Amino acid sequence: METNKPLLYLLGQTMNLAKLKLLARFKENGLELSMEQFIMLHFINEKEDLTQQDMADHFFKDKSLIMRQTNVLIELRYVARMQDKEDKRKKNLILTKKGYDVLEFAKNISNQVSHELLNGVAPEELLHFENVISKIQENTGQKDHPSNC
């Protein structure tokens, strides 16, 4: 119905609440990490020989922003920027041990929060939910492959 809250409104609102909860939990655990940083660490960990341009493309953000956010992660010693062996223009981003540990810690907290947020949701409902999320991603027509659902 047209009078309902738009899907995107609802989704955005929910995401925002969830994000606030996660960041609060990070802080409670003495973890100083922004959502963006968490996401970036996750992505760097996932991809072998990831370049900054790859990351910019993936998140649909300007490469200059990725550059600067990467700089912060490097200052924190979570990430190292290495010259690509084949293409001297490219820089490969890799996690340091410290970065990996932080990521694992953050993922633990994240899983815990997710679990709490999904309290009372039946497994089959969750399946439907993930299915819909996956279809929405496909329908944006911008994603590579939803290889992860």
Next chain:
Amino acid sequence: METNKPLLYLLGQTMNLAKLKLLARFKENGLELSMEQFIMLHFINEKEDLTQQDMADHFFKDKSLIMRQTNVLIELRYVARMQDKEDKRKKNLILTKKGYDVLEFAKNISNQVSHELLNGVAPEELLHFENVISKIQENTGQKDHPSNC
């Protein structure tokens, strides 16, 4: 499983893609409106005698930010700031005709985009989806009432 993408990661990514698509569609239609502005107009339209403090509480944002974003909406002549009749500290925010028209236009585009994004999603799946969203919102323990699901 621990190796899966965290729920919040997936949700955030999806939301971001959807948001980009919506904003692109806004632009295609000559509508210069940010996501935040869209959401604010929507909320102002929904609530009678809404104060800035109410809005700040609702969105968990600082009142100074709400103040400034409201100023922009007022400059655009989408919103008017009126003195509350009973409490002289409060200002009620109301949509102008122009603001209402813009909101309706934006909502139309939003519904259209939502429809496209939900292409291939069965009605019952959508129900499950909205149900899960609603439960997540409840579980954040911060929302007033999910009166709208």
Next chain:
DNA sequence: CAATTTTAGTTGACTTTTGCAACTAATTTC
């Protein structure tokens, strides 16, 4: 009811996030 506390709004200063354009160096294309 006068004094204190709280609330809503406002402003200033500051940081973070983001976007756009220009530039460099390396690689590809033609």
Next chain:
DNA sequence: GAAATTAGTTGCAAAAGTCAACTAAAATTG
């Protein structure tokens, strides 16, 4: 080999968000 493209970098500026201080009005309370 020249021209076009690509990855990374930097400068500049706008937008978003935080924190603290201040004003005026209301609510509290002793």
